[in-house]
Amino acid sequence: MDLRQLRYFVAVAEECHFGRAAQRLHMAQPPLSQAIRQLEGELGIALFHRTTRRVDLTDAGRAYLDRVQAILAEVDQAAHHARRVAAGAVGHLTLGCVGSVTYSLLPTLSRHLAAELPGIDFSFRGEMLAPDQVEALHSGAIDVALLRPPAADLSLTVHTLRRDRLVVALPAEHPLAAMTQVRAADLADLDLIMHSADRHAVMHDVVLGVLRDAGVEPHIRHEVGETSTLITLVAGGLGVAIVPEPVTALSLDGVVYRPLIRPEASIELAVAHRADRAEPHLARTIDVIRRLF
Structure with a gap:
């Protein structure tokens, strides 16, 4: 027994006629009739009542048809799913x-x-x-x-993917908030909030490099692991921070962002x-x- 025989059986069952089923399957009628007889022989049951004019399913044939249709549907779905996996669609x-x-x-x-x-x-x-x-x-x-x-x-x-400019996050009441842009040198002697050195944050080393290139020795007040916490501490007036420009999407009351210049820096x-x-x-x-x- 193979799937081809099962598909032949379904075609004959649905057409109730060997000739029409053969046309649907694009094959001659004698090999179709032989395949169905072989299937019945393997099952040991009659699947059809045959007359000269039509073919009808036996009770066993109707029961078999329900299961075979479900099996073939599962096979088709399995093939469809496998093709989608191979295409990277699932x-x-x-x-x-x-x-x-x-x-x-x-x-x-x-x-x-x-x-x-x-x-x-x-x-x-x-x-x-x-x-x-x-x-x-x-x-x-x-x-x-x-x-x-x-x-x-x-x-x-x-x-x-791209490079993001660095900006300075400032408490809204900070004197530097009145400026349209901030130099790295302007951050000398200010309390800084930075990503954690203990957790090897990339931004920690980037910010240190920017400040030291400008001759500023950083005064680190807080180190944190999460960007949201960093900006929250800035909003609380506990210090200033240098962050990538996309962080400006995190808008909190009490925080303003200003471009960083001299040196103008970015991060990948x-x-x-x-x-x-x-x-x-x-x-x-x-x-x-x-x-x-």
Whole structure:
């Protein structure tokens, strides 16, 4: 018994005529009649009442037809699903995002992915520092990372998406808030709120580099792991912070943002995944993200 015999049986059952069933199957009638007899022989039952004018299902044939139609439908669905998997149209992926992406880009990104790849189930983890994202990529906790390089790990594939300018987050009542732009030198002797050095935040080293290039020795008052916490502390008047420009999407009462100049600095945003991952749905997702940016 094979699927071909089952499809022959369904055609004869639905047409109630060997000639019409043969035409539907684009084959001659004698081999069709022989295939049905072989099927009945293998089952040990009669599936049809045959007359010179028509063919009718026996009670056993009707019962068999219901199951065979369900089997063939499952086979067709399995083939369809396998083709969609091979095309990268279905699957599940978890994306990890740095804080600035969480607040500025994630709403647009999630809508864009849902529209372009509706068969893929996406979940998101926000407020992840780059070292935590790299570790999560290796463990499989996330599949794709939107992070701030450097990610010096040869086991990862990293694509730069764009560069974001740095801005200064200030308490609204701070004297520098009256300026249209802020120099790095203006931050000398001010309390700074920074991403955590203990957690190896990329922004920590970037901010130190910008300030020291301007001859400013930073006075760090608080170090935090989450961008939302950092901006909340600025709103509370506990210090100032240098952040990527997309953080300005996190609008809180009591905080204003001003462009950073002299030196004018920026930081890369990249998408990363494990180099040994080559699933079609992962590749399609990376392609959509790169085109979006």
